[in-house]
Amino acid sequence: MNDILPGESSGWQFLDATLRDVVHAYGYQEIMLPLLEKTELFKRSIGEVTDIVEKEMYTFDDRNGDSLTLRPEGTASCVRACMQHGMLHNQVQRLWYTGPMFRHERPQKGRYRQFHQIGVEAFGMAGPDIDAEIIFMSARMWQRLGLKDAVLQINSLGTLAARADYREALVKYLREHESGLDEDSRRRLESNPLRILDSKNPDMQALIEAAPQLPDYLDAESRQHFSELCALLNAAGVAYEINPRLVRGLDYYTKTVFEWVTDQLGAQGTICAGGRYDGLVEYLGGRPTPAFGFAIGLERLLALLLAADTEIPSNQPHVYLVLNGQQAVQHGMVFAEELRTCLPDLRLQTNCGNGSFKSQFKRADKSGANIALVMGDDEAATGMVILKSLRQEIDQETLSQQHVAARVKEIIGLD
Numbered sequence: 001m002n003d004i005l006p007g008e009s010s011g012w013q014f015l016d017a018t019l020r021d022v023v024h025a026y027g028y029q030e031i032m033l034p035l036l037e038k039t040e041l042f043k044r045s046i047g048e049v050t051d052i053v054e055k056e057m058y059t060f061d062d063r064n065g066d067s068l069t070l071r072p073e074g075t076a077s078c079v080r081a082c083m084q085h086g087m088l089h090n091q092v093q094r095l096w097y098t099g100p101m102f103r104h105e106r107p108q109k110g111r112y113r114q115f116h117q118i119g120v121e122a123f124g125m126a127g128p129d130i131d132a133e134i135i136f137m138s139a140r141m142w143q144r145l146g147l148k149d150a151v152l153q154i155n156s157l158g159t160l161a162a163r164a165d166y167r168e169a170l171v172k173y174l175r176e177h178e179s180g181l182d183e184d185s186r187r188r189l190e191s192n193p194l195r196i197l198d199s200k201n202p203d204m205q206a207l208i209e210a211a212p213q214l215p216d217y218l219d220a221e222s223r224q225h226f227s228e229l230c231a232l233l234n235a236a237g238v239a240y241e242i243n244p245r246l247v248r249g250l251d252y253y254t255k256t257v258f259e260w261v262t263d264q265l266g267a268q269g270t271i272c273a274g275g276r277y278d279g280l281v282e283y284l285g286g287r288p289t290p291a292f293g294f295a296i297g298l299e300r301l302l303a304l305l306l307a308a309d310t311e312i313p314s315n316q317p318h319v320y321l322v323l324n325g326q327q328a329v330q331h332g333m334v335f336a337e338e339l340r341t342c343l344p345d346l347r348l349q350t351n352c353g354n355g356s357f358k359s360q361f362k363r364a365d366k367s368g369a370n371i372a373l374v375m376g377d378d379e380a381a382t383g384m385v386i387l388k389s390l391r392q393e394i395d396q397e398t399l400s401q402q403h404v405a406a407r408v409k410e411i412i413g414l415d
Helices: 006-025 039-046 051-056 075-084 128-145 160-176 183-191 193-198 202-209 220-236 298-307 326-342 357-367 377-382 401-412
Strands: 036-038 059-061 067-070 093-102 114-123 151-156 254-262 269-276 291-297 319-324 348-350 371-376 384-389 397-400
Touching (some): 006 093, 006 298, 036 039, 036 075, 039 067, 039 075, 075 093, 075 114, 075 291, 114 298, 128 269, 128 291, 151 220, 183 193, 220 254, 269 298, 319 326, 326 348, 326 371, 326 377, 326 401, 384 401, 397 401
Parallel strands (some): 319 371
Antiparallel strands (some): 036 067, 093 114, 114 291, 151 254, 371 384, 384 397
């Protein structure tokens, strides 16, 4: 788990603000979910034989002896909240959430045991149009962030019945080649054989490539759904690749699944993943409810922005107020509040803790401010302020306090 230091936080704020703007532009509403849930929720929704449940969850008993888990992902919590508050029956919901998730994984660059996601979930819509809308939304996020080279991969897992037929054929094939499976794959052979297709073991890739392909086992309904989704993506000009090996790591997916992948951080990695999970609400005890969603790992997305030298707006102060003298401090603190009221978007840092002019100007320069406003006791008595540019070739000026706001606004370019 890692700290996000002040020098890094502006990137997080930029990412958060940009993604919020996009989801709100599509009419999605924020839902804020707790960090802790009953362990059984994740065991049932994610699947007891997945790596997440078996190896990665932070689980403990509370003082009442109840087993609780720090959330490893957001979809199950979102479904639980919607069921608990009666938000699903005969209703359509478009929701999003963001925050930390927790998995006890092997730490590596861009992957921590506390990591952050933004998730989008839509409930009550069974057609491919909502699949397309959410994929369009993800594509617009990359556009707004200026990210290029991300590749959209899509696939259909079919209905649960179609997957059962495919599972039977896959298990039969894998048993015939069991000697070529690694230990993890042998363990999954009965419990979750589709996850074997996700294996990154290079020694197994030829065996996986020759395995039966899921699209050959799709039912007519799923084929039609997938065909209509592809038509909508084509019409909108969203490029994609059909990847028949794309199965996703969680048990609750059906029909459409998708990932955005990139090799801009070295080996190919996923920055956004999701799909349709029509059976999850019913599986957790609710009425049958169609659902579609995705999650984005924010650490990896931020790393992509930094690798691409994306210009991230600064949250450094525009103005540093230098104060020297008892009357200057008393008058200047009030003057600073008046400036903030007059210019609500102004970032103004006032010197506190006294200090000589020289030491205060060092602080002003270190703050990153564009302008220093200087007030001594003489200026406080006469209602004047000295304006000194710290970054631009602008002559020093002495202004009446009433004219400072207009001049600062002009120099900084505030709306």
